[in-house]
Amino acid sequence: MQTSPSPIKVALVDDHRLFRKGMAELINGFSGYTVSLEAENGKDLTSRLFPGSLPDIVLLDISMPVMDGFETALWLQEHHPEIRILALSMSDDTETVLRMLKSGVDGYLLKNADPSELRMALEAVERGGSYYTGNVVEILKKDLKGLHQPETQLNEQEVAFLKLACTDMPYKSMAPLLGVKPRMVEALREGLFRKLEVGSRVGLAVYAIRHGIYKEQ
Template sequence: MTTPQPSNVKVVIADDHKLFRKGILELVNDFEGFTVVWEAEHGKDLVNKLSPENLPEIILLDISMPVMDGYQTAEWLTKHYPEIKVLALSMHNDDNSILRMLRCGVNGYILKNTDPSELEKALRTLETDGTYYSSRVAELAIKCLHHKKKEVHPDLSEREIEFLKLACTELPYKSFAPLLNIHPRVVESTRENLFKKLEVESRVGLVIYAIKNGIFKIE
């Protein structure tokens, strides 16, 4: 059975390297159902060009840009246009850069040297599922949550324990699905089940429970 393709997803590219932008523009326009509608040289340029009349569905966002970098831009977009999906497309492969962008609220992260097929997969997954992280990024995020001593919590499932660990980070809930390899709706149901099971009413309550019960340790 053939997966239905998106009708016409509007994409914007924010990157200070003109040649790279043009290459990505041609690549994305060759993907069925995706169209680059405009480009931006840096975050400030992107912010100035955005308006309710020309909002894209997806923004491909570089990190190292002058005037307003990718971190600042991602935070601004998360605050002002949370409905826009942001895919970080960067040369930065270090742990700090990746985790910092995740904390800024991006919906996905892939490297600039990735194969074009992964870029297409990322765009399609973003449109259908809302998030996409490469295996490198997912492994990094999960690695940061594991601790040397394994605690036993018979009343909680393995998924619930991993969910609680993620809740103790600054990552938004929307990042949990690809990291736990579950559907976004399962993120919501897991959160609600934990609220009831642990008798808490907020993420703060989840964090307090995780710390008190040794699920998450402050280094």
């Protein structure tokens, strides 16, 4: 007798109970998926994870008290790298996307997405791929295209700039640390955009992370 495959287990991590309940009802209605765990924040999640009953996917809110989505994603990468992470947010601004990319998430979904898009995102990350929505898609289409190019030769100043680009520091604050005038920071940025074939700060950061120039402390 042929048995049905076990459903994909999803953990919901969000500090809004009503939102969690609505998401749980939605996901439980998807064939092949079940919500196996609900947590109010990252710390609550970590206390509920046990060997043998780990979720396959964590649907992770970003803005939460106690332990936010950034911290939680980093913790999951260190302790349970086999768990796929789908970030959930109301924001698709560059800085938030940049930080979540550094945290190692497998997808990024806006909270106002249609249920059909949620299903597509879950399927994508469950298969080992990634899923990005809204403006994030356009950013990554443009910025990731140069990552498969041969290694680009960078000078010491360009490497130092890339490391700073991976932080939350504004461009205008980089000049003293680089030992250059503010105008030179702009020149460095534009030069790296051309050399690395990327179009934004996210692209610079992704290049630096993928090539080992920047590593999370």
